[in-house]
Amino acid sequence: MKRPNPGMTLLKRRLLSMILFAFGGCGTDPASFIVAPRETDAVSGGITNLQPYMGRLQSSANASSDMGQFMLASCGCGDWRVLLIPNDGNAKTQFPVTFYSNGDYQPTGEVAVYALDGQTGFSGMVDQDAGTLSGRALNGSFRAFVSATRGGDVHAQPVDACVLCHLGDDPVLPLPDWHVTNYYDYPEVCLHCHSANGQ
Numbered sequence: 001m002k003r004p005n006p007g008m009t010l011l012k013r014r015l016l017s018m019i020l021f022a023f024g025g026c027g028t029d030p031a032s033f034i035v036a037p038r039e040t041d042a043v044s045g046g047i048t049n050l051q052p053y054m055g056r057l058q059s060s061a062n063a064s065s066d067m068g069q070f071m072l073a074s075c076g077c078g079d080w081r082v083l084l085i086p087n088d089g090n091a092k093t094q095f096p097v098t099f100y101s102n103g104d105y106q107p108t109g110e111v112a113v114y115a116l117d118g119q120t121g122f123s124g125m126v127d128q129d130a131g132t133l134s135g136r137a138l139n140g141s142f143r144a145f146v147s148a149t150r151g152g153d154v155h156a157q158p159v160d161a162c163v164l165c166h167l168g169d170d171p172v173l174p175l176p177d178w179h180v181t182n183y184y185d186y187p188e189v190c191l192h193c194h195s196a197n198g199q
Contacts, residue, residue, distance in 0.1 A: 034121035034138050037112035039100035045078035047099055047126065048107035052161040053133045055148025057084065067144045072097070072113065072126075072133060073161040076194075082115065082122045083164060083172065084137055084144075093139045094165060094172045095120055122146075162190045 052073035059065040068086040075081055084093045097115040105111070107128060113135065114123050124135015124146060131150035136143070165172045180193075 030116060030119055030121055030138055033136055033143055034114075034116050034123045035136075036116070037100045037114045037123065039102050039112045041101050041103060041105070043099035043101055043105045043111060046074060046080040047105075047111060047128060049128060049131075049150065050074045051131075051150050053126070053131075053148040053150050054160070055133065055146055057086065057137060057144035057146060060145055069164075070137065070144075070146050070148055071161060071164055072148060073165075075165075080113075081165075082137065084139055084142075085164070086139075086142060086144075090142070092164075092172045093120065095122075097122055099126070162194070 052071055055070045057067040057070050059067055066087065068084065068088075070085075071083040073081060073083070079096060080099070081094050081096050095115055095117065097113050099105075100112040100114060109128060111126050111128065112124070113126055113133070115121050116123075116138075119138065119140045121138045122135060124133055126133045133146065133148040133150075135146045137146050166175050
């Protein structure tokens with residue numbers, strides 16, 4: 001009986017692994033793209049610095065092409081949410097996320113941020129010292145890499161965050177009918193009634 005060539009067998013295994021990864025590793029399973037954090041301790045109420053992270057959705061980790069706008073922001077009372085605004089004309093999408101740390105939360109260093117609910121999710125790391133965020137976003141068949149930064153203007157950027165979600169032609173969470181309307185002319189008046197953390 002002819003014995004198999006070990007080198008050829010190894011080559012076949014590698015080719016099979018590559019094919020399976022190409023067709024399955026980035027397939028329909030959300031967990032193959034949105035990776036659960038290694039950090040195990042949920043950060044109750046979210047991170048200390050409440051300034052939002054604004055950035056872009058990209059087709060790959062090296063920013064090969066712009067796919068839309070990204071935001072991670074506090075909506076007050078410890079409710080942090082991700083907002084995805086794709087360039088292809090699809091509707092905005094928002095969903096809550098949770099931060100995770102190793103042991104007791106500290107307002108310095110890196111923390112993980114994560115959410116996965118069916119075909120919608122986000123996984124990434126926030127560098128609290130540098131004010132940067134990198135991660136991956138998922139919404140159905142839409143998948144993108146994310147790069148974002150925390151702004152330096154503690155007043156203007158939270159107002160921008162409010163406008164992205166609550167105002168405009170396609171608000172994710174429209175303001176109630178009873179809400180005052182002077183924000184149409186002067187969006188910055190949000191902070192006349194609300195604090196910078198969305199309350």
